[in-house]
Amino acid sequence: MLIMGIDPGTAITGFGIIDNKGNNFKPVHYGCILTSSKIALAERLQLIYKDMIDLIDEFQPEACAIEQLFFNKNIKTALAVGHARGVIMLAAANKDIPVFEYTPLQVKQSIVGYGRAQKSQVQKMVQTFLALKQIPKPDDVADALAISICHAHSYKLTMQLRAKGETR
Numbered sequence: 001m002l003i004m005g006i007d008p009g010t011a012i013t014g015f016g017i018i019d020n021k022g023n024n025f026k027p028v029h030y031g032c033i034l035t036s037s038k039i040a041l042a043e044r045l046q047l048i049y050k051d052m053i054d055l056i057d058e059f060q061p062e063a064c065a066i067e068q069l070f071f072n073k074n075i076k077t078a079l080a081v082g083h084a085r086g087v088i089m090l091a092a093a094n095k096d097i098p099v100f101e102y103t104p105l106q107v108k109q110s111i112v113g114y115g116r117a118q119k120s121q122v123q124k125m126v127q128t129f130l131a132l133k134q135i136p137k138p139d140d141v142a143d144a145l146a147i148s149i150c151h152a153h154s155y156k157l158t159m160q161l162r163a164k165g166e167t168r
Contacts, residue, residue, distance in 0.1 A: 001155070002028065004061035004097075005148025006052075007140045008084040010035060010044050013051075014140030017059050018130065020152040027130045029059060030141050041080065045087045052091035064092040065151035067143065068101045102150050107143075110150035122146050 001021075007014035016030040033051045035044035056064075066089065069082055092099045102110075109115040111125045123135045123142045129149050136142045 001063065001152065002059065002061045003148040003151050003155075004055070004059070004064045004092075005144040005146070005151065006064065006066040006088055007143040007147060008066060008081055008088055009140060010041065010048070010080045010084050011037060012138060012140045013048055013084060013088070014138070014142070014144035015052075015055060016136070016141060016145030016148050017055070017061060018145065018148045018152070020149075025129050025149060025152065027132065027145070029055075030136055030145055032138060032141050032144075041083065045083055048084055049087040049091050052088050053095070056091060056095045056097060061097060063100060063151060063155070064088075064097045065100045065102060065147045067107065067147055068103045070104055100151050100154070102147055102154070106154075107146050107150045110153045111146050 001019070003018050003020060005016045005018070011034070013033040015032065017028040019026040019028050033048055035047050066085060069078060069085060089099050105115040108117040108122055111117070111129070112121050119139065123139070126132070126142050126145045126149065127135045130145065136145060
């Protein structure tokens with residue numbers, strides 16, 4: 001299954017596309033979409049949307065996993081991230097890619113086994129899962145890859161439960 005993980009932001013949107021077969025994870029492509037704070041928010045969102053469409057068209061992911069917005073003390077930042085999430089989800093929906101959302105706690109639990117893990121622990125596990133020589137930078141890219149791995153784990157569990165008739 002080809003999974004695109006997204007760590008949304010207006011300045012930096014991290015993305016990570018992995019191929020998951022069984023317990024094997026292979027990095028396909030990862031990086032970030034950067035926008036300048038010197039341009040209007042609407043233009044930044046348009047750039048994020050266009051780049052997301054280009055990535056979806058090029059890699060044809062089967063699922064898009066995105067980090068849920070968590071409570072942020074800085075309301076302005078939270079709103080901007082919410083706008084970015086919206087255009088990313090719209091891009092996926094317009095390409096008929098199902099979107100799945102995960103909290104930072106769920107991602108950490110899935111990757112490290114502990115929901116309060118430190119960022120460095122998550123990054124090291126991403127490096128290990130994907131057999132990377134280095135931890136991806138910036139942090140947003142490692143986070144996006146972690147979100148894609150989290151979805152792979154979650155999706156497998158959901159399918160196992162469905163096979164047993166324990167969920168819809």
